[in-house]
Amino acid sequence: MRHHDLVVIGAGSGNAVVDDSFADLDVAIVEERWFGGTCLNAGCIPSKMLAYTAQVARTVREAGAYDVDAELRAVRWRQVRDRVFGRLDTERDSGRQGRVQQDSVTVYEGKARFIGPRSLRIEGEHGTVDVSADQIVVAAGSRPSIPGPVAEAGLPYETSDTIMRIDAPPRRLAILGGGYIAAELAEVFGAAGCSVTIVEQEERLLGPQDETVAERFTELVRSRYDLRLGRELTGVGGRPGALRLSLDDGSTVDADMLLVAVGRAPNSDRLNLEAAGIATHDDGRVRVDRHQRTTAEGVFALGDICSPVPLKHVANREAKVVAHNLRHPDDLVAADHDLVPAAVFTNPQIASVGATEQECRDRGLDYVVGLAGYGDVAYGWAMEDTTGFCKVLAEPGSGRLLGAHLMGAEASTLTLAESPYWIHPALTEVVENALLDLGP
Numbered sequence: 001m002r003h004h005d006l007v008v009i010g011a012g013s014g015n016a017v018v019d020d021s022f023a024d025l026d027v028a029i030v031e032e033r034w035f036g037g038t039c040l041n042a043g044c045i046p047s048k049m050l051a052y053t054a055q056v057a058r059t060v061r062e063a064g065a066y067d068v069d070a071e072l073r074a075v076r077w078r079q080v081r082d083r084v085f086g087r088l089d090t091e092r093d094s095g096r097q098g099r100v101q102q103d104s105v106t107v108y109e110g111k112a113r114f115i116g117p118r119s120l121r122i123e124g125e126h127g128t129v130d131v132s133a134d135q136i137v138v139a140a141g142s143r144p145s146i147p148g149p150v151a152e153a154g155l156p157y158e159t160s161d162t163i164m165r166i167d168a169p170p171r172r173l174a175i176l177g178g179g180y181i182a183a184e185l186a187e188v189f190g191a192a193g194c195s196v197t198i199v200e201q202e203e204r205l206l207g208p209q210d211e212t213v214a215e216r217f218t219e220l221v222r223s224r225y226d227l228r229l230g231r232e233l234t235g236v237g238g239r240p241g242a243l244r245l246s247l248d249d250g251s252t253v254d255a256d257m258l259l260v261a262v263g264r265a266p267n268s269d270r271l272n273l274e275a276a277g278i279a280t281h282d283d284g285r286v287r288v289d290r291h292q293r294t295t296a297e298g299v300f301a302l303g304d305i306c307s308p309v310p311l312k313h314v315a316n317r318e319a320k321v322v323a324h325n326l327r328h329p330d331d332l333v334a335a336d337h338d339l340v341p342a343a344v345f346t347n348p349q350i351a352s353v354g355a356t357e358q359e360c361r362d363r364g365l366d367y368v369v370g371l372a373g374y375g376d377v378a379y380g381w382a383m384e385d386t387t388g389f390c391k392v393l394a395e396p397g398s399g400r401l402l403g404a405h406l407m408g409a410e411a412s413t414l415t416l417a418e419s420p421y422w423i424h425p426a427l428t429e430v431v432e433n434a435l436l437d438l439g440p
């Protein structure tokens, strides 16, 4: 069995753990599918590149509001897709190549699972290999959840892993779920010419957002999409390319394509974690302490497989924490999930940090609300904005902010947490990079 100093499972955020300071160690990275992980290949980055194109299309369509005559003739989907993935696939390949060429790093292309404490079996196209390590980082991410009625139907469906790479947008797209992915990709495929139906089990889209945001966003997009809210899917029938979804009130949705976006499940069930003594929560997330240590000696975890906040900027921060803690066992640092800002890259954008109003109420907190419209400030006039707003929740008396929520243009750049936590992939990352460029 080959032994390494360190093995990292998953070349998404896990890849970022191995910086230059590991050059004196014998490190292995195991990746079963794609270097760069979800964010680069099927997540944050392609969805935002497509969302930006959708925004350009909307700007053209709505140019009349600014007394500009313009006509949207077409969104050339195939060219858009090839532009986006031509760039990202090149990034993925050069990221992989860079690792393969690195002397101190061994790349295993295959699927890892534990066969004992700190030992793994890796099965890939080129055969099976067993390895052990002094330390292991589990960064195997998550995957789209597929509800029973979809899985049992045996009919084709898409997930965020596949839909952004399709050859041609369908005429009618049904989206199951009304969360982050549904909201962002409805805008993308709406711009590409699809007529979109969203089936969401709750009464509002983006339910976990502050209630004012969720309510106003849902109202705003009601005219864009066919919304089936408070509805459960009971079955999928029809045939490939002509699906019929049955809902729990007896109604149906006819669609040429189904996108399933009902949340993601951690990949912990595919790693035989019991063999290594790595415990999980009931929802499948790997248990970690404040320092990202699992219940097994020498094994760390980071990102979607363990995080209570499955976002890329959180996974990136956890990767930094793990990188530090691997090298400084006597001076451990912690990842802080208390105040994580997040954005939904819809049109209009949504951003939030801290408590929502419903959380304040449920926790019995004393709070006051401040609300201001984009249309109440001069730049909002310039934008002819009638829907954007910022809502803040604060402790009466002290004025201590409890939460802040925005819906409107560039909202993703307008939220700041107490200690800088940069929303990915918002433009504020340019400022972060400039600050990093100053050096330590």
Ligand SMILES: Cc1cc2nc3c(=O)[nH]c(=O)nc-3n(C[C@H](O)[C@H](O)[C@H](O)COP(=O)(O)OP(=O)(O)OC[C@H]3O[C@@H](n4cnc5c(N)ncnc54)[C@H](O)[C@@H]3O)c2cc1C
Pocket: 009, 010, 011, 012, 013, 014, 030, 031, 032, 033, 034, 035, 036, 037, 038, 039, 042, 043, 044, 045, 047, 048, 110, 111, 112, 113, 139, 140, 141, 142, 160, 181, 267, 270, 271, 302, 303, 304, 305, 310, 311, 312, 313, 314, 315, 345, 424, 425
């Ligand atoms: C459509 C979409 C849009 C998103 N947009 C945003 C956004 O705008 N902002 C944001 O903050 N977050 C966003 N996210 C969430 C973000 O992508 C994830 O939180 C982040 O990528 C998680 O990183 P990770 O390293 O934990 O997992 P991943 O990036 O998924 O990496 C895990 C890697 O492990 C590999 N792997 C899994 N099992 C094994 C195994 N057994 N052996 C070997 N390799 C294995 C996988 O192939 C994968 O490459 C989005 C997600 C999706 C799906």
Ligand SMILES: NC(=O)c1ccc[n+]([C@@H]2O[C@H](COP(=O)([O-])OP(=O)(O)OC[C@H]3O[C@@H](n4cnc5c(N)ncnc54)[C@H](O)[C@@H]3O)[C@@H](O)[C@H]2O)c1
Pocket: 147, 176, 177, 178, 179, 180, 181, 182, 184, 199, 200, 201, 202, 206, 207, 231, 232, 233, 261, 262, 263, 264, 309, 310, 311, 342, 343, 344, 345
């Ligand atoms: N901009 C961003 O930061 C961004 C963008 C996309 C994805 N993400 C990450 O990816 C994760 C997954 O995104 P997602 O949209 O799949 O999940 P989500 O948790 O955001 O939303 C899932 C939605 O599906 C609904 N749902 C669940 N089961 C259902 C069913 N059977 N029928 C109808 N509706 C059902 C839920 O009520 C919820 O509204 C997010 O939680 C987020 O962490 C982030």
